[in-house]
Amino acid sequence: MRARLALAVSGIAYELREVVLRDKPAELLAASPKGTVPVLVLQGGQVIDESLQIMWWALERNDPAYWLAPACDTASAVQHLLAVNDGVFKHALDRYKYPHRYPLESIGDLQDFAHTHRALGALVLRELESRLTDGYLFGSSCSLADMAILPFVRQFAHTDAAWFAGQPWPQLQGWLARFEASSIYNGVMRKTPVWQAPP
Numbered sequence: 001m002r003a004r005l006a007l008a009v010s011g012i013a014y015e016l017r018e019v020v021l022r023d024k025p026a027e028l029l030a031a032s033p034k035g036t037v038p039v040l041v042l043q044g045g046q047v048i049d050e051s052l053q054i055m056w057w058a059l060e061r062n063d064p065a066y067w068l069a070p071a072c073d074t075a076s077a078v079q080h081l082l083a084v085n086d087g088v089f090k091h092a093l094d095r096y097k098y099p100h101r102y103p104l105e106s107i108g109d110l111q112d113f114a115h116t117h118r119a120l121g122a123l124v125l126r127e128l129e130s131r132l133t134d135g136y137l138f139g140s141s142c143s144l145a146d147m148a149i150l151p152f153v154r155q156f157a158h159t160d161a162a163w164f165a166g167q168p169w170p171q172l173q174g175w176l177a178r179f180e181a182s183s184i185y186n187g188v189m190r191k192t193p194v195w196q197a198p199p
Contacts, residue, residue, distance in 0.1 A: 031049075055148060095114065096115075153176055
């Protein structure tokens, strides 16, 4: 989602190929043998297969909404928050959302395992709540950090929506609700047919 968000705001034209990961097309594996999405294949054949790198690539070429110019704080603060999201928070989110995928770690009750990681993720969300007093993570306007982190917060929130709604995080909940109501979010979430290789 976050790669699509950056491509959408940048206005860069691209061909979208929706795939089903349990039936990975040969073309995907040829471009990126690790077989995950997103994968951006540039005209010259260069491949970018990390979503955050795709965001940087697109915005460095065209950044009309100034996502690379946060209203306050420094580039190193943005990088730190992104590292926490893609590291500690993503680790906790995966185990909270999909506890059954970690049999070597989840010895015992799966629900206890999931809730332990929910609590670890909540520590990061409390930090985000404290940053959102002006509406966004780095001031009063949206930045790359917001759009890179929101898709993961959305996954966390929807894993147990009732629990998330009951937390004392009004800034975080409002931030997520505005994102889900935005035209850019609804544009990138539009369903597209699964791509089929030409015969």
